[in-house]
Amino acid sequence: MLKLVVDTCIVKMASFPAENNPAALIVQMGLNGLFEWWVTPAILDEYTDVMGGDDGFLAEVIDSIHCCYPLNELSVISHEPDNRFVEAALSVSADYLITVNCARGHFDKPFYGDTQVMSPGRFVNSQVAASLLRRAGGVADGSEGGGRAAE
Amino acid sequence: MKGYAIVNGRSVSFVLSRGLAAAHRRNVGQSISPLDAIMIVEERRRTRALKHVGPYVETRR
Numbered sequence: 447m448l449k450l451v452v453d454t455c456i457v458k459m460a461s462f463p464a465e466n467n468p469a470a471l472i473v474q475m476g477l478n479g480l481f482e483w484w485v486t487p488a489i490l491d492e493y494t495d496v497m498g499g500d501d502g503f504l505a506e507v508i509d510s511i512h513c514c515y516p517l518n519e520l521s522v523i524s525h526e527p528d529n530r531f532v533e534a535a536l537s538v539s540a541d542y543l544i545t546v547n548c549a550r551g552h553f554d555k556p557f558y559g560d561t562q563v564m565s566p567g568r569f570v571n572s573q574v575a576a577s578l579l580r581r582a583g584g585v586a587d588g589s590e591g592g593g594r595a596a597e
Numbered sequence: 598m599k600g601y602a603i604v605n606g607r608s609v610s611f612v613l614s615r616g617l618a619a620a621h622r623r624n625v626g627q628s629i630s631p632l633d634a635i636m637i638v639e640e641r642r643r644t645r646a647l648k649h650v651g652p653y654v655e656t657r658r
Contacts, residue, residue: 455634461620462629471602477614495641502616527642546631
């Protein structure tokens with residue numbers, strides 16, 4: 447099964463309604479078990495901190511995730527807290543690390559090991575996501591969203 | 598409650614889980630840009646880091 451590591455920003459963005467919210471689609475796919483959503487205790491701690499107040503949503507996330515315990519602390523990214531996500535990705539050989547923060551000093555490389563860094567928009571438009579959505583059927587119903595124009 | 602995303606040029610809708618729908622209801626009328634999300638997360642990280650170094654800072658006074 448596909449393994450993803452999801453940056454905290456994505457979880458935060460998923461909790462806001464928007465006409466185009468690929469972050470919410472990814473999170474919903476994770477909640478529905480369409481991919482393995484990997485975290486470390488440090489990442490889960492950060493999710494809990496940032497999502498404080500959205501207890502129901504947080505409980506669903508906690509029910510859906512897989513927790514790994516990396517043995518090594520990495521320092522491959524100059525912005526130190528981002529290394530926790532790379533540690534998770536490398537320890538489970540994640541396929542993708544989903545983030546919006548590709549600025550210099552953050553997730554500025556296209557790959558960390560075998561893990562590809564992707565924005566939520568790029569991921570939901572990828573072949574991999576399309577095949578997951580096709581297989582699931584029920585997550586995205588494929589219908590045009592209430593007359594919203596495709597961009 | 599449904600969420601929306603543009604996938605391959607088409608707006609698709611998907612059913613939100615109960616918890617995610619509640620979060621959307623709570624944040625209705627508000628929007629968040631990627632930059633806003635990054636700033637929120639970084640602010641929380643800074644707050645947490647300061648909390649952790651607090652006892653050390655106290656000993657240096």
